Amino acid sequence: MSEGFEPRIVGFLCNWCTYAGADLAGTSRLQYPTNMRAIRVMCSGSVDPALVLQAFRDGADAVFIGGCHPGDCHYQSGNYKALKRTMMVRNLMKQLGIEEERFRLEWISAAEGAKFAQVVREYTERIRHLGPLNLAQPAARV
Amino acid sequence: MPDKLKFGFYWAASCGGCEVAVLDVNEKILDVVAKADIVLWPVAIDVKYDDVRAMPDRFMDVCFFNGSVRNSEQEEMAKLMRQKSNALVAFGSCAQYGGIPGLANLQGRKAILETAYRSEPSVENPAGTMPETRFRAKEGELTLPKFFDQVFPLDRVVDVDYYLPGCPPPVPLILGAVTAIFEGNLPPKGTVLAPAKTLCDECVRNVHVAKKMPDIKRTWEIQADMEKCFLEQGIICMGPATRAGCQTRCINGNHPCTGCMGPSPEVTDQGARMISALSGILRVDDEKNLSEQDVAALMNKIKDPAGTFYTYGLASATVNQRRRK
């Protein structure tokens, strides 16, 4: 935990639910930290685990996926896949020495602007407390 | 009569299996040596390092380099082979991806040395002796190479012209590559000399378009059916994320694919791709009825994801080592 550390969080937000929820938070003038870089995806189930790992490798301190509640997926079952992927990736992260909490999946609907703001606030503080990831870059050359 | 080509074979942190794979071309080796002189092959020929250093640059038309780089001698040799060869081929999973020894990237240095030379129950070492890079023996100084902190695939050390995957590379692919060399028919630089499909494409067990994986089982928990797709039996098989070209020999041995041919084309992270694929087919029929705890219990049945999904490719994965604190 270092002084003045600003966590960099990559957020994959599903177009139909969480991204809309984030919009709602904005139009409702709810305050939340700017540490999360939002990337709009069409479905939480479309987030490739390779992208999550790439985010860590390229400097993210945490990765967040926001998707529709179970049963509400615009594509029927994408979010169920996202749940399974998240759990497997978190188990992998343990073996790589990366705290599981640095990867989080949350269900946030288009109506839950307040929840979105609260989650971002809470998660940013949690990661600030954990500290920077400082993943050693794979050496490009010996 | 065209001049004979010059081939070299070198091995770094390797097991010797790639050498044996070359010999497994059996009598075709006689055809190969009719067209090419083998000017370096430590397993079979008495050419020494000084002989290699004395070769003119690019003396070898092709050098087949197997094994990963994990010490200073291997780094030196990788650079020497690059200098002395026209085309450098990363031969086998270790040279290409780091191979199974790449799993060492998950361990800490201290623990490893400690265990090997001090704490294994059969080691008797009260003085805590360790092998040293420089040791003054009574008669003179002895040196050993310095060990690196991680395993490097060949292309992290030098430029590589071609890749021949497999653990070891299957004989038909070896012969295919050698034929292409003799006929002057090699594809563009950087190509993986293996089919551009996934293993499922060439697997006889691949009969259903929509695979469904009912559960997760460890291989020893069942006696696998010899005709059904492993995934459909609940056994993790790396086929969907692995390149074809091996003629499904492990499957024929009634064992699931473990991914030695490396990722299928356009996939950079084989393990991530497999994690993704599994999530798409696991318990799909009743996934909407599973609580989050049920899903967690199911996913926790997949033990050792790093070892399972990155058996051969950890050293070249997106996150290729355990985080150093």
Place this chain on the structure above:
Amino acid sequence: MTRRITIDPITRLEGHGKIEIFLDEKGNVDNAYLQVPELRGFEQFCVGRKAEDMPQLTSRICGVCPVAHHYASTKALDMAFGVAPTETALKLRRLIYSGYYIYDHILHFYFLGAPDFVVGPNAPKAKRNILGVIEKVGLDVAKEVIKHRAFGQKITEILGGKPTHPVSGIPGGQTKPISESERKEIETMAESCVGFAEFSLKLFADVVLANKDYMALVTNPNLGLGTYNMGLVDENNHVNFYDGKIRVTDPKGKEFLKFEAKDYLDHIREHVLEWSYVKVPYLKNVGYKGLTDGKDSGIYRVGPLGRLNAAEGMATPKANAHYKQMFATFGTRPVNSTLAFHWARLIELLYAAEHALELAQDPGITGKDIRNMDFKMQEQGVGVVEAARGTLYHHYWLTDDRLMNKVNLIVATTNNMGAICMSIRNAARELIHGGKADDGLLNMVEMFFRAYDPCFACATHVLGRPALTIEIRDSTGALVRELSNSG
């Protein structure tokens, strides 16, 4: 006057190594060191892996003897899972094991060792290899060599899926049975291999035993070692590659130890060297007395000559006749001549072929009951087999989840490290005088590790990460400087 000669790398073996020879002021050899510079770290990176992955993970310790590691591993898992393989599975395992020996011993003799005898140790470098052998023996013989090596690999492929790094080992049995047509194919190949093994023994007799100069090297007492000998034997004290008890005979040939796999830690310890990444195993109850032989030094030999010395015969008739003939020729028990390893290796080739034939002719081998799944989980398992190069020990500690908690391996060639170092030193001292050491003479020194058919990928399964501490000592052994790169 040169004071130091380096052979780098050593060639015609599996693995990496270099020999450093130090000469005194008269140009005679003071000492010679065989250093092994490679390491990969299997004992460490296998921690955390799934138990069932171990037969394939450890197989990558060595691609020349993968079947040995595969089945030492599978046997360790059998013990940890509390099961014995079914009768059919056991036959299949012995058969794949025999196929492996056929290929590996042919590989070593013809491709690695024979060039020194068939072409000659002093022949030009470019001829001292399999291609030079083919030139000498002719294409017809060459094709027989290639064909029979391939038969050995084919047996492994049929039973194990792949010739290098097979997949068939699983706790309680095998992953798959064989069909009647596969059994027939193997029977035909095995029969041919028996004939080829006999041909090879005749070749050895004609080329080596009948050659006075070679026999001078073979029988020179300075080029032999009087160590203990170790190998697996069956209940009749016959050499067994797959199973049995570990028997150790002393330098006089008397039985010194006979123990079960699971008790290996009562009898074996490993010594660490500063100048090589390989450790030197020795008999715990005799002790490590440095690189020396004799009954007070715990150093022992394994591999073909070690096994034949540790046993009292071979389990098949033709091989046993050759066994008796070899011991009669030397007239002593044990046989100490290092170059006799080559002869012992061919006798073992014959046994492997005869045994493969016996198994292939057993109608029960096509049985479908290949798996015993009545598991009674244990915390530990030890699996011991004879790899071509020596006794191979796999010891696993498992979690309740059947993941690897700890791994200890004593690997075949490693057992021979003390003997190999001594053989190189003694050969250098015997052969190099007055500073004269041309290429041919240096190759003759190399012949004295080659006989062991070393596998340094095996011997150095252990991982050495960058040395944490470098100690620089002067000639009195006092510490001059210490460098550490930890952190």
